[in-house]
Amino acid sequence: MERVPDKNGYYGKFGGKFLPETLVPALKQIEESYEKFINDTEAQAKLNDLLKRYAGRPTPIYFAENLSNLLDVEIYLKREDLVHTGAHKLNNALGQALLAKYMGKTRLIAETGAGQHGVATATCAALMGMECEVFMGKVDVDRQSPNVKRMKLLGTKVTPVYSGSKTLKDAINAAMQDWVATVQNTHYILGSVVGAHPFPMIVRDFQSVISKEAVPQFLEIAGRHPDCVVASVGGGSNAAGIFAKYLEVEGVKLIGVEAGGRSNKDGDHSAKLNYGRPGIVHGNFTYILQTDEGNLMPVHSVSAGLDYPAVGPEHSYLKDIGAAVYETCSDREALDAFQALCRHEGIIPALESSHALGHVMAHKEKYKGQKVLINLSGRGDKDMPIIEEELGL
Amino acid sequence: MTQYNGFYLMGNYPDRDTFIEAAAQGLQHFDFLEVGIPFSDPIADGTAIAEAAQKALDSGVNLAGILESIKAVRERVSPEKDIYLMTYANIIFNHEETLKSEEFKKLNVKGLIVPDVPSSEDFFFTGENALDGLEIITFLTPETEDETIKKASGRSNSFIYFISTRGITGGSMKLDNDTMAKIDLAKSSSTCPVVLGFGIRDSDSAKTALEHCDGFIMGTVLIQKLNDKGLDGFKKFTDELFGELG
Numbered sequence: 001m002e003r004v005p006d007k008n009g010y011y012g013k014f015g016g017k018f019l020p021e022t023l024v025p026a027l028k029q030i031e032e033s034y035e036k037f038i039n040d041t042e043a044q045a046k047l048n049d050l051l052k053r054y055a056g057r058p059t060p061i062y063f064a065e066n067l068s069n070l071l072d073v074e075i076y077l078k079r080e081d082l083v084h085t086g087a088h089k090l091n092n093a094l095g096q097a098l099l100a101k102y103m104g105k106t107r108l109i110a111e112t113g114a115g116q117h118g119v120a121t122a123t124c125a126a127l128m129g130m131e132c133e134v135f136m137g138k139v140d141v142d143r144q145s146p147n148v149k150r151m152k153l154l155g156t157k158v159t160p161v162y163s164g165s166k167t168l169k170d171a172i173n174a175a176m177q178d179w180v181a182t183v184q185n186t187h188y189i190l191g192s193v194v195g196a197h198p199f200p201m202i203v204r205d206f207q208s209v210i211s212k213e214a215v216p217q218f219l220e221i222a223g224r225h226p227d228c229v230v231a232s233v234g235g236g237s238n239a240a241g242i243f244a245k246y247l248e249v250e251g252v253k254l255i256g257v258e259a260g261g262r263s264n265k266d267g268d269h270s271a272k273l274n275y276g277r278p279g280i281v282h283g284n285f286t287y288i289l290q291t292d293e294g295n296l297m298p299v300h301s302v303s304a305g306l307d308y309p310a311v312g313p314e315h316s317y318l319k320d321i322g323a324a325v326y327e328t329c330s331d332r333e334a335l336d337a338f339q340a341l342c343r344h345e346g347i348i349p350a351l352e353s354s355h356a357l358g359h360v361m362a363h364k365e366k367y368k369g370q371k372v373l374i375n376l377s378g379r380g381d382k383d384m385p386i387i388e389e390e391l392g393l
Numbered sequence: 394m395t396q397y398n399g400f401y402l403m404g405n406y407p408d409r410d411t412f413i414e415a416a417a418q419g420l421q422h423f424d425f426l427e428v429g430i431p432f433s434d435p436i437a438d439g440t441a442i443a444e445a446a447q448k449a450l451d452s453g454v455n456l457a458g459i460l461e462s463i464k465a466v467r468e469r470v471s472p473e474k475d476i477y478l479m480t481y482a483n484i485i486f487n488h489e490e491t492l493k494s495e496e497f498k499k500l501n502v503k504g505l506i507v508p509d510v511p512s513s514e515d516f517f518f519t520g521e522n523a524l525d526g527l528e529i530i531t532f533l534t535p536e537t538e539d540e541t542i543k544k545a546s547g548r549s550n551s552f553i554y555f556i557s558t559r560g561i562t563g564g565s566m567k568l569d570n571d572t573m574a575k576i577d578l579a580k581s582s583s584t585c586p587v588v589l590g591f592g593i594r595d596s597d598s599a600k601t602a603l604e605h606c607d608g609f610i611m612g613t614v615l616i617q618k619l620n621d622k623g624l625d626g627f628k629k630f631t632d633e634l635f636g637e638l639g
Binding site for chain 2: 008016017018019020021022023024025026163164169170173176177180181182183184279280281282283285288290292293294295296
């Protein structure tokens with residue numbers, strides 16, 4: 001497989017830098033600084049030290065024996081839920097916050113859907129003494145209220161976004177609108193492998209720590225590579241992180257799981273790689289859910305982190321060249337998986353991660369006897385308001 | 394160089410008839426019109442234009458309807474007046490066939506203003522997918538490097554859209570010395586007008602723009618006039634503006 005992205009930020013035909021001209025010099029600065037940053041021994045040592053002593057890496061791979069016996073599928077979980085702040089999002093936020101300091105920026109901004117990336121960014125801002133503002137759709141502010149409170153506790157300004165569908169895509173619009181005006185002192189920490197080049201590459205690289213750890217860990221625990229690696233896909237950062245090194249391992253099937261929502265009707269799901277078509281939004285050319293006219297379609301998922309009508313350009317590329325496959329998991333299947341993991345393994349997973357397990361559970365015959373590595377990208381404490389509503393606790 | 398001043402209206406907003414009337418009236422003063430095609434996720438626009446886009450989408454406004462209205466505007470204004478379409482990359486991408494059609498050519502639309510297509514990516518629409526002579530207008534900003542200004546200015550034909558400030562539409566205009574030096578460089582490197590946009594909302598800011606550039610573009614304030622005071626307020630505002638500019 002060719003190394004992607006190319007020097008212009010394209011993954012095959014996907015990707016690019018479709019942002020206002022005002023931001024082009026900033027994107028160039030980030031690209032150049034990032035190149036220096038990853039070759040700077042001192043900066044890398046600092047990042048690795050923080051990942052180890054602050055974030056709690058490496059995270060273990062856990063063999064979920066009870067669930068495996070129940071399903072007749074060998075289920076292994078990469079425990080990103082154990083990372084400080086409760087999700088893989090901190091891997092990227094720490095890297096980008098250090099990069100922002102490296103570039104001399106004093107203010108951080110971020111978008112957030114489920115609130116996990118917002119909390120991760122707020123955490124880094126507190127740690128590094130930087131000003132921070134997080135944009136969050138009003139719908140998400142309401143349904144992920146524990147994370148809103150956490151961000152405020154950490155000293156971050158949370159700005160609710162009232163435009164459009166009031167969810168993740170609108171939070172990205174608001175963050176970009178802010179960044180166009182504040183680019184001189186502000187770094188925008190994008191939380192997923194989306195946006196304009198070099199963001200999809202940078203976020204993937206910072207998240208690839210997941211599979212850098214997982215490949216040798218899995219060999220040690222299971223004696224061979226997994227048959228399948230499964231991860232949920234909203235924007236696609238946790239999947240990009242666990243796919244990165246497995247793309248170099250022959251014979252491992254990579255499976256991304258999109259939010260199948262209530263049904264496959266327009267507006268009932270967030271499955272762009274399954275039901276969308278290519279278009280340009282938020283800085284890149286990728287699969288999106290859009291109307292015939294080219295406007296973004298309303299999307300739905302029980303999980304706020306997957307509720308996004310576009311996807312990182314590398315996933316579009318991996319789909320088209322057949323290097324990964326993308327399946328769906330319905331709200332119901334995700335909630336079943338959520339409950340199963342709680343009851344049988346004593347782990348409360350994030351609703352996002354529950355989609356990866358939900359797909360495997362719903363198709364257990366297909367995976368019978370296989371060794372399946374699932375990226376458990378986050379923990380579910382922040383989902384309590386939704387769980388109360390859906391499961392009537 | 395003679396002045397080249399433009400104004401922005403959201404297509405068929407607040408309704409079809411008001412749009413056509415405002416377009417025709419405005420073109421009595423202005424040299425060109427930017428017709429906005431609403432997009433659901435307008436990252437370069439401030440509240441006024443973004444809300445107008447959302448209302449237009451909610452009321453079913455689309456490209457086909459707006460092109461019908463442009464036809465009606467063309468019938469009422471001098472052929473020397475220029476019309477551009479202003480929208481986002483995904484709308485252009487979804488309507489390439491329409492934009493290449495014979496019907497569209499009859500409307501004599503001079504170019505496309507696409508704020509999320511910087512000059513590094515315009516090959517996406519000008520290479521194999523060439524839109525048959527439709528120019529993608531070049532944006533320059535206070536952040537653009539001098540080399541890029543020289544290169545971009547050399548290949549522009551209709552006009553160069555210089556953004557006055559770091560920010561989205563509807564902000565206030567700030568011209569610092571660095572920006573003015575970049576405007577001068579753009580003017581000396583190009584044969585087409587350099588027009589200043591973003592933050593121009595009254596005769597004072599328009600005069601300042603004209604001191605440094607070949608023209609100005611006004612948008613947000615006109616949308617607000619139409620919202621608050623209707624067509625009469627719009628007409629009064631533009632009449633007085635050009636009265637004061639002389």
